[in-house]
Amino acid sequence: MGDTVVSSFDVAVVGLGAAGSSLVRSLALDGISTIGFDQFHPPHEIGSSHGETRLTRVANGEGDVYAPMALRSIEIWRELEQETGEELFVECGAIIISNPDQVAERIVRKNFLRETQSVAERFGIPHEILDAEEIRYRFPHFGISDSDRAYYEPGAGYLKPELCISTQLAAAQRIGASLRFGTKVQSIEGRGGGVVITTNDESLEVGRVAVCAGPWAGELLGPPFLAALKPYRQTLHWFPIDGEYKEAWQAGPAFTWPHGTGSGDFFYGFPYLPSTGFAKVGTEGFAATTHPDLSLSIDQNAAWQVFERHLRGRLLGLHPTGAVSKSCQYTVTSDFQFVIDHHPDNENIWIISACSGHGFKHSPAVGEAVAALLNRVEPSVDLSGFALDRLDLF
Numbered sequence: 490m491g492d493t494v495v496s497s498f499d500v501a502v503v504g505l506g507a508a509g510s511s512l513v514r515s516l517a518l519d520g521i522s523t524i525g526f527d528q529f530h531p532p533h534e535i536g537s538s539h540g541e542t543r544l545t546r547v548a549n550g551e552g553d554v555y556a557p558m559a560l561r562s563i564e565i566w567r568e569l570e571q572e573t574g575e576e577l578f579v580e581c582g583a584i585i586i587s588n589p590d591q592v593a594e595r596i597v598r599k600n601f602l603r604e605t606q607s608v609a610e611r612f613g614i615p616h617e618i619l620d621a622e623e624i625r626y627r628f629p630h631f632g633i634s635d636s637d638r639a640y641y642e643p644g645a646g647y648l649k650p651e652l653c654i655s656t657q658l659a660a661a662q663r664i665g666a667s668l669r670f671g672t673k674v675q676s677i678e679g680r681g682g683g684v685v686i687t688t689n690d691e692s693l694e695v696g697r698v699a700v701c702a703g704p705w706a707g708e709l710l711g712p713p714f715l716a717a718l719k720p721y722r723q724t725l726h727w728f729p730i731d732g733e734y735k736e737a738w739q740a741g742p743a744f745t746w747p748h749g750t751g752s753g754d755f756f757y758g759f760p761y762l763p764s765t766g767f768a769k770v771g772t773e774g775f776a777a778t779t780h781p782d783l784s785l786s787i788d789q790n791a792a793w794q795v796f797e798r799h800l801r802g803r804l805l806g807l808h809p810t811g812a813v814s815k816s817c818q819y820t821v822t823s824d825f826q827f828v829i830d831h832h833p834d835n836e837n838i839w840i841i842s843a844c845s846g847h848g849f850k851h852s853p854a855v856g857e858a859v860a861a862l863l864n865r866v867e868p869s870v871d872l873s874g875f876a877l878d879r880l881d882l883f
């Protein structure tokens with residue numbers, strides 16, 4: 490490889506998934522000279538942003554900080570829809586069903602229904618609380634116990650992650666961002682007042698770097714990030730729907746269903762998806778970390794196990810015969826909140842990990858706010874709670 494080329498790019502973004510695609514668009518909109526790199530060709534099926542759907546709600550039981558971000562993100566998704574004519578956000582409503590007296594052994598979402606309800610009340614987000622009878626009446630495809638209650642947010646729904654990413658990348662390119670696909674960044678190193686990025690082909694000096702590498706962030710940044718940003722494999726399953734329940738599934742909301750006190754007693758899902766005619770369900774597991782380069786192939790019997798453990802009697806009209814399964818990766822911090830901060834040793838290197846399983850919905854507001862920070866402007870949403878020094882490792 491030749492000498493380092495001193496470039497005129499103010500910012501390089503490493504990783505062009507959910508976080509990176511939003512950021513390159515926002516940087517380009519702000520008139521900042523931007524280059525983006527991705528080792529693959531996003532959208533792709535290897536990181537954290539695939540699988541057809543991502544739930545979005547304005548009230549999020551993970552914390553108050555997320556409501557303004559979700560609101561701003563929905564505005565940006567709608568702006569992008571206007572610009573491109575694409576449908577990115579399907580506003581089908583979203584429901585959380587659980588026994589509100591159960592408190593689960595989890596780090597977040599211990600009592601997700603009540604936590605979400607109180608965020609909605611504090612921020613004036615339109616919602617309804619439904620008793621068991623009302624849930625059964627409105628959503629006959631859910632098998633409800635008498636002790637169940639629901640938080641229902643009519644303005645919520647799901648995003649189409651692959652389309653969101655490709656739309657943002659195309660928009661970024663149209664307004665001047667330079668994007669390099671199939672280019673893996675091998676190292677990032679502060680030098681003088683800038684940062685040197687080394688790929689297989691070249692060494693480039695830029696002003697600042699934003700690392701949006703999703704599950705690969707720890708590997709690229711090294712310790713202590715390897716321990717702070719841990720990848721966990723999660724599974725997704727698409728189930729065929731019986732004719733008898735098809736209408737209910739077509740009209741139904743996206744759903745989140747904590748159904749016990751164990752850390753894994755939780756699933757979420759989406760109504761009838763026109764692309765496949767199936768309904769999709771996901772679970773969460775944190776028993777063992779993974780490596781992002783390991784194969785994402787999955788035992789196709791996994792859908793049967795998920796059905797028996799979580800869905801039987803709860804999701805009516807779904808059956809595991811003919812189900813299709815995939816896996817995807819969460820990048821998780823110890824408190825399940827995001828990391829958005831500069832590197833402890835270099836203020837020109839930023840780390841943006843908007844994940845822990847709830848980052849997609851917020852990615853455009855995060856991209857806009859990080860672009861503002863990189864432009865030395867006050868961001869419109871508060872990112873101070875995502876500083877690295879809240880974590881024991883920093």
Ligand SMILES: Cc1cc2nc3c(=O)[nH]c(=O)nc-3n(C[C@H](O)[C@H](O)[C@H](O)COP(=O)(O)OP(=O)(O)OC[C@H]3O[C@@H](n4cnc5c(N)ncnc54)[C@H](O)[C@@H]3O)c2cc1C
Nearest residue numbers: 504506507508528536537538544674703705844848849850
């Ligand atoms: C199964 C599952 C379900 C989820 N459900 C929801 C949900 O319902 N709602 C919600 O809001 N969020 C949800 N999330 C979380 C959300 O999807 C993630 O927060 C988000 O997709 C993370 O995006 P990212 O940009 O950080 O990572 P990614 O989208 O994985 O992007 C990282 C990119 O960096 C690139 N890269 C990595 N290293 C390098 C390198 N060295 N050089 C060049 N490129 C590199 C990769 O190729 C990749 O394209 C879910 C996540 C999963 C896995």
